[in-house]
Amino acid sequence: MRISVIGCGYLGAVHAAAMAKLGHDVVGIDVDDRKIAELQAGRAPFFEPGLPELLTEVQGTGRLAFSTDMADAAGAAVHFVCVGTPQRKGENAADLRYVDAAFTTLARHLAPGDVVVGKSTVPVGTAARLAEELAEVQPETILAWNPEFLREGFAVADTLTPDRFVYGVPAGTAGEAATAALDEVYATPLQAGTPRLVTDYATAELVKTAANSFLATKISFINAMAEVCEAAGADVKMLADAIGLDDRIGRKFLNAGIGFGGGCLPKDIRAFMARAGELGADQALTFLREVDAINMRRRSRVVEMARDLCGGSLLGQRITVLGAAFKPDSDDVRDSPALSVAAQLQLQGATVTVTDPEALENAKGRFPELHYEPVLENALSGADVLLLLTEWRQYRNLDPVAVGAQVAGKNILDGRNVLDAAAWRAAGWHYKGIGRP
Template sequence: MKKNDDNSETEQAIVSAEHPPQAPRISVVGTGYLGATHAAAMAEMGFEVIGVDNDPAKAQALSEGRVPFFEPGLPELIRKHVKSGRLRFTTDIAEATAFSDVHFICVGTPQQRGSNAANLSYVEEATMQVVRNLTHDGLIVGKSTVPVGTGMRLRSIVAENVPAGIDAELIWNPEFLREGKAVDDTLTPDRIVVGGTSARSEALMREVYAKPIATGTPVIVCDLPTAELVKVSANAFLATKISFINAIAEVCEAAGADVTVLADALGHDVRIGRQFLNAGLGFGGGCLPKDIRALIYRSSELGATKAASLLQQVDEINMSQRQRVIDMAIEACGGSVLNRRIGVLGAAFKPLTDDVRDSPALNVAAALHLRGAQVVIYDPEANETAQRMFPTLTYAESVEEAATGADALLVLTEWKEFSAAKPEEIRSLVARPVVIDARNCLDAAAWRAAGWWFTGLGASPAPTAVTTATGPLLVNTIGQLVGAH
């Protein structure tokens, strides 16, 4: 009897070797910034992937390799795998669910209207649609950034709606994408976090991420609440670093110190590091502001008041940087920007993206416009997205066009194109040689040597010899420069 069992096991092993188990098929629900990137990266890792979105125009555009936002390397990756047949897009959630074994939830969690709380309706609806359309056992993987406790509520939705006879499990696998580097961050992540897994789902996730794991990417397996908190905590810490150095920048300005040199010195301490320690206009975008405000709200709900108080201060310091730059521009124009021409370099919230959501640069530009300035903006990638949000502003096609005739030039996004601009050439175009480097990305000495009155955040302006329309003048303050006219 035992011999027959052994023969049976041997035969099964031979069959398994001849017909290895099929790799899991993957659906990605939501094909915005996160979803489109994740779908393309999963295809690059060798899986068959179907992206699903309720917007037919978006699904069609992605099917043609057209990405509705700027992200380096993503259009090429999507076109590569649409052509290879490993990646396709649909609006049919039933088709996508029936096709797949692992279902990634990648929909947005925007801030609720009139509240700091996250709007979870899209996550709940996406989960509901996947569960109701399951035709075989499936693993539902949340990637969207959500408040802690969301996963447990979604598990109730899964339990109440899963078809009879089908096994469905929900776990969390937070994303850590940086706009401008999202493709690399997905293909070669610095860590993979999976929360709330069973032995089966952990094994399946290790199969999905086998390629980065094989190259040494660490895997952190944890409970569901911890996995939900990792992303928002990471964003809160980075936001705190930015607001900290901006608070110190205020001290530097008052004391005559240089915050950039100070940050360099701090950054050599391995416990601190140099990244996210740049004083300037502050953070924006679709993640950090929304995420820390959602964490403030959720922390208050849970009675964790210390975290809420700390992050409230972080948010307030960050927002105050915008007003500081607005005030500097007004001062540079003699107390009023009415009918002054302001050249603005930058509209995106950071370089290597066209994202203008909660952009400090665009916020400052719009505020100056509302005060009567003629604002002319140039951004290498974000002109179009900025124009859709603020169509009444003027948009230029180059640095030179934005600078021409300007009474003050503001650098509000740290694109390399701006730091590479030649101050002598730009000096010949402006009406008044005043530059406010709100990102501390320019070579201050070079600009001052070219005859500019130059200042940034966290550094007192040095005396500069400036030639104005009325002749040469030694300038110690913005007020003296204004007095020359």
């Protein structure tokens, strides 16, 4: 099939390359000249494992092209809209300007029978509104909503071999046509057994926000348990192992730490609360306010723990923060807990050095006042306290004996509970984990 992908950010670039890998002829379109130039040259404009290799592979086939001209979308049978929906400035609600602009511009280039597929995470009710607006411009096009479920660091695999497909389609023959088009797009993973659910617009829109809200709740739950464990002298890691053996609960996302960040979970749960309020169902989601509050409180708690490691005062203490990205295998620093903690420490008088394998350039744009060191050995040298705040593999595998010879003080806060506490203590370190005695 000929496919267009509107928006070549994190979601769109991966989706475009993956669709070409599945055998389709794809054009990716974005208004950002620099981003398109990078993609045309076969370079990913952000760090995502496996994406550069995939871009090189599919561009060699001639099935993938990129453009800044929306007119190049004309002639495609299916158009995926993959633009961002950030949090509206000063509010909890989602900013739909980019979605609306993409649909408005794309509509001028649609032909009868085209299927437009929204993949962006939007407030429930958006698809129905956009379907009405599209019908006024091109009544013979069909809108479907096909939410994405990508995990940063695993986006290529999640697109090529997803755990499920969800199609939100209109009723009647239009819905049947949209379903058939999407089945053709995803023929390879469907044949491999990937489950698919066909539903209405509203349910499809709610799937992503509901899933993210559940995951955020699970993370904040175990972080709340970490607070209780610290007060009671219990071990939250053993607690998580024990309750995670219950197959009704499961162990995934029960890792206590400094909380979640990134471009999805924080803004999605806030937008969900805002939309529920607009629908008159705000009481149904009041628990998400506490989920958000617990998550943000973790950052302040880490600062307090760092102060304790420094003997009660941060003034003049040399602190090295291991990690700037909100999660490993990503250069995404949006709402990064690690950077938030680093900035708070510096404001309270510490001399802070931040290191990260991939995210330093992005971090400089968000917090230019912090000191960044790309070479790990240099970042460790002379530090009084280490804070492991993003669990990159190279930080999890640090040798406590070797690191001890580089630092000024053997004090470490394991903000992700990924280090072997016994090994670090045996090497003479004052080790502190989250919710652990």
